Amino acid sequence: MPRKKVTKKVLERMKKLRGKGLSYEKIAGRLGLSPMTVYNHLRKKRKRTRMTPEIIEKMIDLRRRGRTYRGIAKELGTALQTVAKHMRERGIGGRRGKVTGEVLEEMRGLREVGLSKKRIADELGLSYRTVMKHLREEGFFDRLKRRLGLR
Numbered sequence: 697m698p699r700k701k702v703t704k705k706v707l708e709r710m711k712k713l714r715g716k717g718l719s720y721e722k723i724a725g726r727l728g729l730s731p732m733t734v735y736n737h738l739r740k741k742r743k744r745t746r747m748t749p750e751i752i753e754k755m756i757d758l759r760r761r762g763r764t765y766r767g768i769a770k771e772l773g774t775a776l777q778t779v780a781k782h783m784r785e786r787g788i789g790g791r792r793g794k795v796t797g798e799v800l801e802e803m804r805g806l807r808e809v810g811l812s813k814k815r816i817a818d819e820l821g822l823s824y825r826t827v828m829k830h831l832r833e834e835g836f837f838d839r840l841k842r843r844l845g846l847r
Contacts, residue, residue, distance in 0.1 A: 700728060702737055714738055747774075752782055758821070759788055762799045767821025795822070795830055804842070807831060 702710075706727060713723045720738070724731040751772060758768045765783070769776045783789040795803070799820060806816045813831060817824045 702729070702733065707737055710734055710738055747778070747782070755779055755782055756786060756788065759783055760796075762795050763821040764823070771821065795826065800830055803827060803830060 700706075706729075709727065710723055713726065714720075718726075720731045720734045723729075724734045727734070751774070754772060755768055755774075758771065759765075763771075765776055765779045768774075769779045772779075780789065799822075803816055803820060803822075806819060807813070811819070813827045814824055816822075816831075817827045820827070
């Protein structure tokens with residue numbers, strides 16, 4: 697039995713059905729294809745990012761500023777595993793360090809502008825819990841001193 701060719705029209709139909717929440721098996725049944733064909737066309741073919749020294753340097757800089765692998769991958773449009781690989785190769789893998797003073801100041805500045813803690817976490821590529829922890833530690837008098845320029 698000859699294989700059915702997957703045209704652009706068939707691929708668009710696959711994407712539409714997947715968007716409606718259908719499984720690969722159900723999509724395959726509707727289109728007369730094998731589930732692996734559907735899987736291969738919808739999941740495996742992704743655009744790859746060419747790794748340049750500039751991108752790698754940016755990765756390293758973001759990591760040193762306290763960003764998570766996931767945050768770095770999202771910002772640079774790369775895979776999480778790619779970020780992890782390059783961090784391991786350069787010996788800066790594993791758990792990230794504490795939030796640096798620079799990041800903490802940036803966090804405080806965003807809070808003073810009126811951004812929510814959730815928005816600050818998104819902007820800085822940190823977890824919401826990390827932002828909560830660091831902004832909660834600062835007491836009322838510390839905030840008052842900072843606003844008055846005494847700190």
